[in-house]
Amino acid sequence: MKAGIIGLGLMGGSLGLALKDSGLFSTIVGDDINKIHRRQAVYLGLVDECLSMEEILDCDVVFIATPVDSIVQIIKDIKNLRENQLIIDFGGTKKEIIASIPPHLRKNFLSLHPMCGTENFGPKAAFKELYQNQIMIFVDINDSGEYQVELAREICLNLGMNIVKMDRIAHDRHTAFISHMPHILSYALANTVLKQENPQDIVAIAGGGFRGMSRISKSSGVMWSAIAKQNKDEILNSINAFQNELKNAVEMIESNDFESLKEWMSDANKLRDII
Numbered sequence: 001m002k003a004g005i006i007g008l009g010l011m012g013g014s015l016g017l018a019l020k021d022s023g024l025f026s027t028i029v030g031d032d033i034n035k036i037h038r039r040q041a042v043y044l045g046l047v048d049e050c051l052s053m054e055e056i057l058d059c060d061v062v063f064i065a066t067p068v069d070s071i072v073q074i075i076k077d078i079k080n081l082r083e084n085q086l087i088i089d090f091g092g093t094k095k096e097i098i099a100s101i102p103p104h105l106r107k108n109f110l111s112l113h114p115m116c117g118t119e120n121f122g123p124k125a126a127f128k129e130l131y132q133n134q135i136m137i138f139v140d141i142n143d144s145g146e147y148q149v150e151l152a153r154e155i156c157l158n159l160g161m162n163i164v165k166m167d168r169i170a171h172d173r174h175t176a177f178i179s180h181m182p183h184i185l186s187y188a189l190a191n192t193v194l195k196q197e198n199p200q201d202i203v204a205i206a207g208g209g210f211r212g213m214s215r216i217s218k219s220s221g222v223m224w225s226a227i228a229k230q231n232k233d234e235i236l237n238s239i240n241a242f243q244n245e246l247k248n249a250v251e252m253i254e255s256n257d258f259e260s261l262k263e264w265m266s267d268a269n270k271l272r273d274i275i
Helices: 010-022 035-043 068-076 095-099 103-108 146-158 168-194 199-203 208-218 221-230 232-254 258-269
Strands: 002-006 027-031 061-064 086-089 109-114 135-139 162-166
Touching: 002 010, 010 027, 010 146, 027 035, 061 068, 068 086, 068 095, 068 221, 086 103, 086 146, 095 168, 095 221, 103 109, 109 146, 109 168, 135 146, 135 168, 146 162, 162 168, 168 199, 168 208, 168 221, 168 232, 221 232, 232 258
Parallel strands: 002 027, 002 061, 061 086, 086 109, 135 162
Antiparallel strands: 109 135
Protein backbone atom coordinates (compact mmCIF):
# COMPACT_ATOMS: atom_id res chain seq x y z
CA MET A 1 0.00 0.00 0.00
CA LYS A 2 0.98 3.61 -0.56
CA ALA A 3 0.38 6.29 2.08
CA GLY A 4 0.12 10.02 1.50
CA ILE A 5 0.42 12.69 4.18
CA ILE A 6 -0.91 16.21 3.68
CA GLY A 7 0.74 18.55 6.17
CA LEU A 8 4.32 17.77 7.17
CA GLY A 9 4.66 19.53 10.51
CA LEU A 10 4.94 17.89 13.92
CA MET A 11 1.92 15.60 13.51
CA GLY A 12 2.31 14.69 9.85
CA GLY A 13 6.08 14.44 10.01
CA SER A 14 6.02 12.24 13.11
CA LEU A 15 3.40 10.08 11.42
CA GLY A 16 5.66 9.64 8.40
CA LEU A 17 8.51 8.42 10.60
CA ALA A 18 6.22 6.09 12.55
CA LEU A 19 4.65 4.63 9.40
CA LYS A 20 8.09 4.01 7.91
CA ASP A 21 9.04 2.16 11.06
CA SER A 22 5.82 0.11 10.98
CA GLY A 23 6.45 -1.49 7.60
CA LEU A 24 2.74 -1.29 6.70
CA PHE A 25 3.34 0.78 3.58
CA SER A 26 5.67 0.30 0.63
CA THR A 27 5.90 4.03 -0.03
CA ILE A 28 5.13 7.13 2.02
CA VAL A 29 4.76 10.44 0.20
CA GLY A 30 3.73 13.88 1.34
CA ASP A 31 2.74 17.43 0.52
CA ASP A 32 2.77 20.72 2.39
CA ILE A 33 1.75 24.24 1.43
CA ASN A 34 5.14 25.43 2.70
CA LYS A 35 7.92 24.74 0.16
CA ILE A 36 10.58 24.83 2.88
CA HIS A 37 8.66 22.21 4.85
CA ARG A 38 8.52 19.97 1.78
CA ARG A 39 12.28 20.14 1.33
CA GLN A 40 12.90 19.58 5.04
CA ALA A 41 10.52 16.61 5.16
CA VAL A 42 12.41 14.79 2.42
CA TYR A 43 15.83 15.76 3.81
CA LEU A 44 14.86 14.55 7.30
CA GLY A 45 13.41 11.31 5.93
CA LEU A 46 9.88 12.00 7.11
CA VAL A 47 8.55 10.94 3.69
CA ASP A 48 10.12 9.25 0.67
CA GLU A 49 9.24 12.15 -1.62
CA CYS A 50 6.86 15.07 -1.99
CA LEU A 51 4.22 15.00 -4.70
CA SER A 52 1.35 17.21 -5.84
CA MET A 53 -1.95 17.22 -3.99
CA GLU A 54 -3.59 15.39 -6.90
CA GLU A 55 -0.99 12.61 -6.68
CA ILE A 56 -1.30 12.40 -2.89
CA LEU A 57 -5.06 11.95 -3.16
CA ASP A 58 -4.47 8.90 -5.36
CA CYS A 59 -2.75 7.01 -2.51
CA ASP A 60 -4.40 4.02 -0.84
CA VAL A 61 -4.46 5.82 2.51
CA VAL A 62 -4.35 9.61 2.84
CA PHE A 63 -3.75 11.36 6.16
CA ILE A 64 -4.70 15.04 6.45
CA ALA A 65 -2.63 16.63 9.22
CA THR A 66 -3.13 20.34 8.61
CA PRO A 67 -4.86 23.10 10.62
CA VAL A 68 -8.59 22.41 10.90
CA ASP A 69 -9.67 25.16 8.51
CA SER A 70 -7.38 23.72 5.84
CA ILE A 71 -8.83 20.24 6.42
CA VAL A 72 -12.31 21.50 5.53
CA GLN A 73 -11.03 23.08 2.32
CA ILE A 74 -9.07 19.98 1.30
CA ILE A 75 -12.14 17.79 1.84
CA LYS A 76 -14.25 20.10 -0.31
CA ASP A 77 -11.74 19.72 -3.14
CA ILE A 78 -12.03 15.89 -3.16
CA LYS A 79 -14.44 14.83 -5.90
CA ASN A 80 -13.99 11.10 -6.42
CA LEU A 81 -12.37 8.21 -4.58
CA ARG A 82 -11.80 4.51 -5.28
CA GLU A 83 -13.93 1.93 -3.48
CA ASN A 84 -11.35 1.00 -0.84
CA GLN A 85 -9.48 4.27 -0.48
CA LEU A 86 -9.21 5.61 3.06
CA ILE A 87 -9.01 9.31 3.92
CA ILE A 88 -8.15 10.14 7.54
CA ASP A 89 -8.21 13.59 9.06
CA PHE A 90 -6.33 14.39 12.27
CA GLY A 91 -8.32 17.52 13.11
CA GLY A 92 -8.64 18.74 16.69
CA THR A 93 -12.30 19.65 16.10
CA LYS A 94 -14.90 17.40 14.52
CA LYS A 95 -18.38 18.88 13.99
CA GLU A 96 -17.47 21.20 11.13
CA ILE A 97 -14.98 18.80 9.55
CA ILE A 98 -17.38 15.86 9.45
CA ALA A 99 -20.20 18.08 8.17
CA SER A 100 -18.01 19.05 5.21
CA ILE A 101 -17.60 15.46 3.95
CA PRO A 102 -19.69 14.82 0.80
CA PRO A 103 -22.35 12.15 1.53
CA HIS A 104 -21.35 10.00 -1.46
CA LEU A 105 -17.77 9.80 -0.13
CA ARG A 106 -18.59 9.43 3.58
CA LYS A 107 -17.70 5.74 3.86
CA ASN A 108 -14.16 6.48 2.64
CA PHE A 109 -13.52 8.93 5.47
CA LEU A 110 -12.48 8.41 9.07
CA SER A 111 -12.22 11.37 11.41
CA LEU A 112 -9.54 10.63 14.00
CA HIS A 113 -7.93 12.75 16.69
CA PRO A 114 -4.55 11.72 18.11
CA MET A 115 -4.36 13.06 21.67
CA CYS A 116 -0.68 13.85 21.58
CA GLY A 117 1.67 16.61 20.54
CA THR A 118 4.23 19.05 21.85
CA GLU A 119 4.56 22.82 21.94
CA ASN A 120 6.93 22.64 18.95
CA PHE A 121 5.87 22.66 15.32
CA GLY A 122 7.26 22.18 11.82
CA PRO A 123 9.10 19.21 10.25
CA LYS A 124 12.14 19.63 12.50
CA ALA A 125 9.93 18.96 15.54
CA ALA A 126 8.89 15.51 14.27
CA PHE A 127 9.89 12.31 16.08
CA LYS A 128 8.69 8.76 15.47
CA GLU A 129 7.70 8.02 19.09
CA LEU A 130 5.06 10.78 19.24
CA TYR A 131 2.11 8.40 18.84
CA GLN A 132 3.29 5.51 21.01
CA ASN A 133 1.02 4.73 23.98
CA GLN A 134 -1.21 7.71 23.19
CA ILE A 135 -4.99 7.87 22.72
CA MET A 136 -6.50 7.95 19.24
CA ILE A 137 -10.14 9.04 19.19
CA PHE A 138 -12.29 7.47 16.46
CA VAL A 139 -15.21 9.83 15.83
CA ASP A 140 -18.60 8.89 14.30
CA ILE A 141 -17.25 5.63 12.86
CA ASN A 142 -20.71 4.17 12.14
CA ASP A 143 -20.87 6.32 9.01
CA SER A 144 -17.54 4.98 7.70
CA GLY A 145 -17.04 1.79 5.69
CA GLU A 146 -16.27 -1.43 7.54
CA TYR A 147 -13.07 -1.93 5.52
CA GLN A 148 -11.93 1.62 6.22
CA VAL A 149 -12.56 1.34 9.97
CA GLU A 150 -10.67 -1.95 10.23
CA LEU A 151 -7.72 -0.60 8.22
CA ALA A 152 -7.53 2.53 10.39
CA ARG A 153 -7.72 0.35 13.49
CA GLU A 154 -4.85 -1.81 12.22
CA ILE A 155 -2.71 1.25 11.50
CA CYS A 156 -3.33 2.81 14.92
CA LEU A 157 -2.68 -0.41 16.83
CA ASN A 158 0.53 -0.87 14.84
CA LEU A 159 1.58 2.61 15.98
CA GLY A 160 1.02 1.51 19.58
CA MET A 161 -2.03 3.69 20.16
CA ASN A 162 -5.06 3.15 22.40
CA ILE A 163 -8.38 3.57 20.57
CA VAL A 164 -11.36 5.40 22.08
CA LYS A 165 -14.68 5.79 20.21
CA MET A 166 -16.79 8.93 20.51
CA ASP A 167 -19.39 10.98 18.66
CA ARG A 168 -18.57 14.42 17.29
CA ILE A 169 -20.67 16.33 19.85
CA ALA A 170 -19.01 14.69 22.84
CA HIS A 171 -15.59 15.04 21.21
CA ASP A 172 -15.81 18.78 20.73
CA ARG A 173 -17.27 19.31 24.20
CA HIS A 174 -14.69 17.17 26.00
CA THR A 175 -11.65 18.43 24.09
CA ALA A 176 -12.67 22.02 24.84
CA PHE A 177 -12.08 21.28 28.53
CA ILE A 178 -8.94 19.15 28.36
CA SER A 179 -7.17 20.67 25.35
CA HIS A 180 -8.62 23.81 23.78
CA MET A 181 -9.37 25.84 26.92
CA PRO A 182 -6.02 24.95 28.58
CA HIS A 183 -4.20 26.30 25.52
CA ILE A 184 -6.13 29.57 25.75
CA LEU A 185 -5.25 29.79 29.46
CA SER A 186 -1.58 29.16 28.73
CA TYR A 187 -1.55 31.94 26.13
CA ALA A 188 -3.30 34.22 28.65
CA LEU A 189 -0.75 33.42 31.36
CA ALA A 190 2.14 34.13 29.00
CA ASN A 191 0.65 37.43 27.83
CA THR A 192 -0.10 38.46 31.43
CA VAL A 193 3.55 38.06 32.41
CA LEU A 194 4.86 39.63 29.20
CA LYS A 195 2.78 42.78 29.87
CA GLN A 196 4.35 43.32 33.29
CA GLU A 197 7.32 45.60 33.85
CA ASN A 198 10.60 43.75 33.27
CA PRO A 199 9.10 40.32 32.44
CA GLN A 200 12.62 38.91 32.05
CA ASP A 201 13.20 39.44 35.78
CA ILE A 202 9.94 37.62 36.57
CA VAL A 203 10.64 34.52 34.49
CA ALA A 204 14.28 34.42 35.64
CA ILE A 205 13.10 32.92 38.93
CA ALA A 206 10.40 30.68 37.42
CA GLY A 207 10.31 27.06 38.51
CA GLY A 208 8.59 23.95 37.23
CA GLY A 209 5.06 25.13 37.97
CA PHE A 210 5.23 28.21 35.77
CA ARG A 211 7.23 26.44 33.08
CA GLY A 212 4.68 23.65 32.96
CA MET A 213 1.67 25.96 32.76
CA SER A 214 3.24 28.24 30.16
CA ARG A 215 4.84 25.53 28.00
CA ILE A 216 2.01 25.19 25.49
CA SER A 217 1.85 28.97 24.96
CA LYS A 218 4.67 28.27 22.50
CA SER A 219 2.23 26.30 20.30
CA SER A 220 1.32 27.44 16.79
CA GLY A 221 -1.12 30.35 16.76
CA VAL A 222 -2.14 29.42 13.22
CA MET A 223 -3.33 26.01 14.36
CA TRP A 224 -4.97 27.06 17.63
CA SER A 225 -6.80 30.14 16.34
CA ALA A 226 -8.40 27.89 13.69
CA ILE A 227 -9.47 25.45 16.41
CA ALA A 228 -10.95 28.32 18.44
CA LYS A 229 -12.94 29.43 15.40
CA GLN A 230 -14.38 25.98 14.68
CA ASN A 231 -15.13 25.06 18.30
CA LYS A 232 -16.07 28.55 19.45
CA ASP A 233 -19.19 27.71 21.47
CA GLU A 234 -17.70 24.80 23.40
CA ILE A 235 -14.50 26.72 24.14
CA LEU A 236 -16.47 29.71 25.42
CA ASN A 237 -18.54 27.39 27.62
CA SER A 238 -15.39 25.89 29.12
CA ILE A 239 -13.78 29.32 29.63
CA ASN A 240 -16.95 30.58 31.34
CA ALA A 241 -16.88 27.59 33.69
CA PHE A 242 -13.23 28.33 34.46
CA GLN A 243 -14.00 32.01 35.06
CA ASN A 244 -16.65 31.01 37.60
CA GLU A 245 -14.06 29.02 39.54
CA LEU A 246 -11.58 31.89 39.31
CA LYS A 247 -14.27 34.28 40.57
CA ASN A 248 -14.88 31.98 43.54
CA ALA A 249 -11.18 32.05 44.37
CA VAL A 250 -11.04 35.85 44.14
CA GLU A 251 -14.05 36.23 46.43
CA MET A 252 -12.60 33.86 49.04
CA ILE A 253 -9.26 35.66 49.05
CA GLU A 254 -10.84 39.13 49.16
CA SER A 255 -13.07 38.13 52.10
CA ASN A 256 -10.17 36.45 53.95
CA ASP A 257 -12.08 33.17 53.88
CA PHE A 258 -8.97 31.04 53.71
CA GLU A 259 -10.63 28.03 55.29
CA SER A 260 -13.01 27.83 52.33
CA LEU A 261 -10.09 28.47 50.00
CA LYS A 262 -8.25 25.51 51.51
CA GLU A 263 -11.30 23.27 51.01
CA TRP A 264 -11.63 24.51 47.42
CA MET A 265 -8.00 23.59 46.79
CA SER A 266 -8.47 20.19 48.42
CA ASP A 267 -11.45 19.52 46.16
CA ALA A 268 -9.22 20.24 43.15
CA ASN A 269 -6.71 17.64 44.36
CA LYS A 270 -9.30 14.95 43.61
CA LEU A 271 -8.85 15.40 39.86
CA ARG A 272 -5.55 13.55 40.03
CA ASP A 273 -7.39 10.50 41.40
CA ILE A 274 -9.29 10.03 38.13
CA ILE A 275 -6.49 10.75 35.66
